[in-house]
Amino acid sequence: MPYEFTMTRRVEFAETDMAGIMHFSNYFRYLESAEHAFFRSLGLNVHQNAGGKGPMLGWARVQASCDYLAPLRYQDEVEVHLQVEAKGSKSISYRAEFRLPDPEGSPLIVARARWKVVCVSKSQGEDSMHSVAIPPDVDAALQVAPPETSETHKDS
Amino acid sequence: MPYEFTMTRRVEFAETDMAGIMHFSNYFRYLESAEHAFFRSLGLNVHQNAGGKGPMLGWARVQASCDYLAPLRYQDEVEVHLQVEAKGSKSISYRAEFRLPDPEGSPLIVARARWKVVCVSKSQGEDSMHSVAIPPDVDAALQVAPPETSETHKDS
Amino acid sequence: MPYEFTMTRRVEFAETDMAGIMHFSNYFRYLESAEHAFFRSLGLNVHQNAGGKGPMLGWARVQASCDYLAPLRYQDEVEVHLQVEAKGSKSISYRAEFRLPDPEGSPLIVARARWKVVCVSKSQGEDSMHSVAIPPDVDAALQVAPPETSETHKDS
Amino acid sequence: MPYEFTMTRRVEFAETDMAGIMHFSNYFRYLESAEHAFFRSLGLNVHQNAGGKGPMLGWARVQASCDYLAPLRYQDEVEVHLQVEAKGSKSISYRAEFRLPDPEGSPLIVARARWKVVCVSKSQGEDSMHSVAIPPDVDAALQVAPPETSETHKDS
Numbered sequence: 001m002p003y004e005f006t007m008t009r010r011v012e013f014a015e016t017d018m019a020g021i022m023h024f025s026n027y028f029r030y031l032e033s034a035e036h037a038f039f040r041s042l043g044l045n046v047h048q049n050a051g052g053k054g055p056m057l058g059w060a061r062v063q064a065s066c067d068y069l070a071p072l073r074y075q076d077e078v079e080v081h082l083q084v085e086a087k088g089s090k091s092i093s094y095r096a097e098f099r100l101p102d103p104e105g106s107p108l109i110v111a112r113a114r115w116k117v118v119c120v121s122k123s124q125g126e127d128s129m130h131s132v133a134i135p136p137d138v139d140a141a142l143q144v145a146p147p148e149t150s151e152t153h154k155d156s
Numbered sequence: 157m158p159y160e161f162t163m164t165r166r167v168e169f170a171e172t173d174m175a176g177i178m179h180f181s182n183y184f185r186y187l188e189s190a191e192h193a194f195f196r197s198l199g200l201n202v203h204q205n206a207g208g209k210g211p212m213l214g215w216a217r218v219q220a221s222c223d224y225l226a227p228l229r230y231q232d233e234v235e236v237h238l239q240v241e242a243k244g245s246k247s248i249s250y251r252a253e254f255r256l257p258d259p260e261g262s263p264l265i266v267a268r269a270r271w272k273v274v275c276v277s278k279s280q281g282e283d284s285m286h287s288v289a290i291p292p293d294v295d296a297a298l299q300v301a302p303p304e305t306s307e308t309h310k311d312s
Numbered sequence: 313m314p315y316e317f318t319m320t321r322r323v324e325f326a327e328t329d330m331a332g333i334m335h336f337s338n339y340f341r342y343l344e345s346a347e348h349a350f351f352r353s354l355g356l357n358v359h360q361n362a363g364g365k366g367p368m369l370g371w372a373r374v375q376a377s378c379d380y381l382a383p384l385r386y387q388d389e390v391e392v393h394l395q396v397e398a399k400g401s402k403s404i405s406y407r408a409e410f411r412l413p414d415p416e417g418s419p420l421i422v423a424r425a426r427w428k429v430v431c432v433s434k435s436q437g438e439d440s441m442h443s444v445a446i447p448p449d450v451d452a453a454l455q456v457a458p459p460e461t462s463e464t465h466k467d468s
Numbered sequence: 469m470p471y472e473f474t475m476t477r478r479v480e481f482a483e484t485d486m487a488g489i490m491h492f493s494n495y496f497r498y499l500e501s502a503e504h505a506f507f508r509s510l511g512l513n514v515h516q517n518a519g520g521k522g523p524m525l526g527w528a529r530v531q532a533s534c535d536y537l538a539p540l541r542y543q544d545e546v547e548v549h550l551q552v553e554a555k556g557s558k559s560i561s562y563r564a565e566f567r568l569p570d571p572e573g574s575p576l577i578v579a580r581a582r583w584k585v586v587c588v589s590k591s592q593g594e595d596s597m598h599s600v601a602i603p604p605d606v607d608a609a610l611q612v613a614p615p616e617t618s619e620t621h622k623d624s
Contacts, residue, residue, distance in 0.1 A: 012504070017169060020174045020439070024373040024376060028337040032336075033480050033482075036480070036481060047481075060380070062380050062381075064380075065375070068372070069374075071441070074174055127332070174515070176595070185326045188492075202325070217536055218535065219533070220492060221534070224528070224530050230359065278487075285487075325485060326493060328485050328486035329485065329486070
């Protein structure tokens with residue numbers, strides 16, 4: 001059972017701001033994209049039953065945080081390295097590092113993030129969502145990563 | 157019956173790009189915001205029945221274009237001056253100018269845009285949308301603007 | 313000297329996602345907008361010398377976090393209530409609440425956020441930024457808010 | 469010399485709106501991304517000298533338009549097929565189709581777009597941009613596509 005995933009992505013022009021670097025809000029979009037790509041890689045779909053008749057399942061973000069260590073610039077190819085930090089009965093906690101590969105050495109960690117999602121159900125034609133247990137297929141597919149060690153973050 | 161509306165908005169940091177100006181895609185967001193503010197000013201709601209049990213009405217964009225004449229920069233206060241250009245049985249066509257007020261003279265036109273929306277209906281729990289007639293309250297509230305004259309656009 | 317500021321803003325259609333609520337990344341854009349509006353209200357400019365010949369001053373985000381308590385929906389008028397939580401020699405820490413006013417009672421807190429910015433200088437024609445002391449006019453204008461009390465957050 | 473390029477991209481959650489489809493403004497971001505990927509595929513850089521001491525070259529958008537024929541949804545893998553429609557001394561005009569591949573037949577054209585960019589130069593420490601001749605390496609690398617034929621657009 002996997003507990004980590006790496007998405008590689010190139011910073012786009014529209015994601016930069018007048019300071020010449022990627023806008024800080026876009027890191028959170030990258031996190032969500034990595035999480036969804038992780039699900040796809042496991043054959044899971046983050047949004048079940050969208051368009052169907054039954055209730056829709058989704059993953060509402062309840063917490064998100066990011067530490068920015070170095071800027072990302074246009075056309076940088078950044079690796080978002082995600083790990084499952086914890087699983088609850090209704091929630092999943094992730095952590096991630098944004099890494100710029102260095103051909104001559106270890107990658108530069110440009111940002112570290114954590115976020116927590118809760119599985120939610122929403123009936124058709126209703127506005128309100130309520131939290132529900134993680135679906136069995138998701139629970140079976142995701143493993144919790146080993147705790148971070150100083151080795152993992154030897155730069156910090 | 158009104159046929160025009162002006163929304164004033166200040167360009168935000170996150171809307172700029174590394175060229176130091178507002179990213180061209182964000183002009184289209186301003187157009188939509190002006191259209192929705194126009195509806196609100198008339199007591200109309202662009203999205204009827206969202207969250208309800210019946211079919212949802214909305215306005216799908218089928219065409220959009222913009223000519224960029226001069227850049228917009230961070231903290232610029234721009235006026236989006238919208239006019240109803242045409243009404244069909246199921247569609248509305250708009251035109252708009254982006255204007256930077258000049259305290260000492262006529263405003264600088266920084267962009268001109270046109271777009272067309274079609275009224276669409278979507279049943280709860282279904283993905284597909286189909287076009288429908290403009291609701292009577294919207295049809296009654298919106299008037300078509302007089303044609304543009306060379307006087308209006310004497311700079312072009 | 314002020315230590316708090318409230319920005320009111322209406323959730324736009326383009327800020328929602330297919331779950332029907334404001335996308336979680338956009339809360340961070342609101343925070344930045346509130347911070348910039350706070351500066352404007354004090355006669356300060358967040359970006360000094362942009363376009364000029366000398367070095368440019370700006371505020372780089374080094375940390376940002378948000379707890380999401382309840383969703384925001386299209387056309388919600390949300391108040392972003394910002395407070396200066398701490399000042400360092402080169403940094404400012406902020407906290408904020410997203411509040412939905414309730415005409416019949418106390419507002420609903422829909423999100424709480426914290427973020428920290430560092431004053432940075434960038435020379436013309438250079439990519440790299442380095443941290444510098446907060447400009448005297450900013451330091452003089454901003455006061456640190458009193459600590460949060462249980463009274464302030466009686467709902468938590 | 470090439471005159472066309474195809475970029476494949478998966479629609480992300482953050483790019484959808486509460487109507488459950490990709491927001492219309494994001495098509496313009498895809499166009500720019502395809503244009504930049506086209507340049508990269510030719511060994512060209514869309515932004516020369518960024519961060520350097522000399523003037524910066526870039527490509528300012530002066531016109532952009534899109535016809536939306538069918539919606540794009542979350543996780544759709546769309547092909548943006550770009551062609552060089554015309555070259556001027558200082559400008560390039562592009563056209564593009566958004567295509568959803570159909571394993572059993574010809575792709576579904578979901579959108580068609582046109583846009584025009586002008587080569588601009590901006591000196592370090594100055595705000596204003598002025599148009600300049602297309603750099604020789606770009607002029608040498610890009611060919612104008614043959615005119616569209618009814619065969620090309622047999623669905624229209």
